[in-house]
Amino acid sequence: MGQKIVYVVTVHKKAVLNQRIRKLLMLREYFTRMVLVCGGDETVYDDDVWEIRHAINPTGVLRKLGLEPLKGTIDNWLYFPSPQVLFVKAVQRALSRAIRRQLSEGAEVTVVTCVPNHALGLLGLALKKEFPNLRWVMDWQDLWSHDPYYMMRIPLLYRGRLLRTERQILESCDMNVTTNPYAAEVLERQYEVPSERVTSIYHPFGDDEDANANEPVRRCTAGNRVRIAFLGSLFKPPKVPGDKVLDALRYVRQKGVDIELELFGNAPQGYEEKLAAAGVSQHGFIEGKEIILRLRRSDFQLLVLEDLPSCRIIMHAKLPQYLLAGKPIIAIAPRPSAVADIVQETGSGYVIPAQQDWGVELHRLLADYLAGTELPERNEKAVQQFNWNNLAPRWLEIL
Numbered sequence: 001m002g003q004k005i006v007y008v009v010t011v012h013k014k015a016v017l018n019q020r021i022r023k024l025l026m027l028r029e030y031f032t033r034m035v036l037v038c039g040g041d042e043t044v045y046d047d048d049v050w051e052i053r054h055a056i057n058p059t060g061v062l063r064k065l066g067l068e069p070l071k072g073t074i075d076n077w078l079y080f081p082s083p084q085v086l087f088v089k090a091v092q093r094a095l096s097r098a099i100r101r102q103l104s105e106g107a108e109v110t111v112v113t114c115v116p117n118h119a120l121g122l123l124g125l126a127l128k129k130e131f132p133n134l135r136w137v138m139d140w141q142d143l144w145s146h147d148p149y150y151m152m153r154i155p156l157l158y159r160g161r162l163l164r165t166e167r168q169i170l171e172s173c174d175m176n177v178t179t180n181p182y183a184a185e186v187l188e189r190q191y192e193v194p195s196e197r198v199t200s201i202y203h204p205f206g207d208d209e210d211a212n213a214n215e216p217v218r219r220c221t222a223g224n225r226v227r228i229a230f231l232g233s234l235f236k237p238p239k240v241p242g243d244k245v246l247d248a249l250r251y252v253r254q255k256g257v258d259i260e261l262e263l264f265g266n267a268p269q270g271y272e273e274k275l276a277a278a279g280v281s282q283h284g285f286i287e288g289k290e291i292i293l294r295l296r297r298s299d300f301q302l303l304v305l306e307d308l309p310s311c312r313i314i315m316h317a318k319l320p321q322y323l324l325a326g327k328p329i330i331a332i333a334p335r336p337s338a339v340a341d342i343v344q345e346t347g348s349g350y351v352i353p354a355q356q357d358w359g360v361e362l363h364r365l366l367a368d369y370l371a372g373t374e375l376p377e378r379n380e381k382a383v384q385q386f387n388w389n390n391l392a393p394r395w396l397e398i399l
Helices: 017-029 059-066 068-078 083-106 118-130 156-170 181-189 243-254 274-275 288-296 308-315 319-325 338-348 358-370 379-388 388-398
Strands: 004-013 033-039 051-052 106-113 133-141 177-178 198-200 224-231 257-265 278-282 300-304 331-332 347-354
Touching: 004 017, 004 118, 017 033, 017 068, 017 106, 017 181, 017 388, 033 083, 051 083, 051 358, 051 379, 059 224, 083 106, 106 118, 118 133, 118 156, 177 181, 181 198, 181 308, 198 338, 224 288, 224 338, 224 358, 243 257, 243 358, 274 278, 300 319, 308 338, 319 331, 319 338, 319 379, 331 338, 331 358, 338 347, 338 379, 347 358
Parallel strands: 004 033, 004 106, 033 051, 106 133, 133 177, 177 198, 224 257, 224 300, 257 278, 300 331, 331 347
Antiparallel strands: none
């Protein structure tokens, strides 16, 4: 059997990889070599990790002068689809040299590009053009033009180019991996990608993340107090409208429920008073097993997606961590949608249809909870669909 070499490419730094990529790297033992190619402060080539420094961006001087908004505007017009193309060019040079040598030695080489950042699609296009025998897998953790959060970042002048580039990516890569069947269906039906080149693999959780699997999941509420945890970015419009969440929280507090939202993530600067008035406490990002323990100290875990077509096909990367933590999930999401289906099928919580009034529905749910209504019955077999042990074979089939 010849050598099998896999490169997993992401723009992010090694210290902040998401669970999907961390788990994927656990498959190293099945290949001759699996290399993580990621961003770094300096360029370092180790056997298993290549940290690539971005090429110098001349507009960086504007940040030093305190002109960050101007820098962002110039970058949008200067670089397509984003300044991450500077990283792509640096990675392309390094990978091109290595892949040329390995293919000449008879190795089978696969490159997995993990997007966003969608500029990595240009890397795959360039490498596939240079090496037609290369196997290229696009891991669409978020689709591109289908999601207004990404589409609207591109200047109007470049949106036609985005659509053409996206079409080239979909036609050129050997496999398109999505996070759920809803997204896979969009690629097949709306973008007309052949079904044999589309699949879905859920975001995973792993038993190794569980800091205390035997800790009982119980009610934490004392009196009229309800503590809800939110992991990630609360303000990510249009798909996660943070201000609308704050309005719902204020409504619930006005109705007499002592609600606190624990935010394990970030919020825009200058929002301190708004957050406090809505009962939000900020804790910053917490990684690893510690976040599972912190989530378990809450009464509920919150997911939010606006009523948009793009939000029907999103699977939150934090959803598996919520499932692992085990506390009831409150999912404000379109119905039907991937998130709504998962929460319902796993019996892991409640769905508030995003089409309804968030404040009114949240208050009704919490009032029932405080009155002693039984929590949903969790379907452990359905939950285990998201265990890495059950998802790893799917990745091995592709790679």
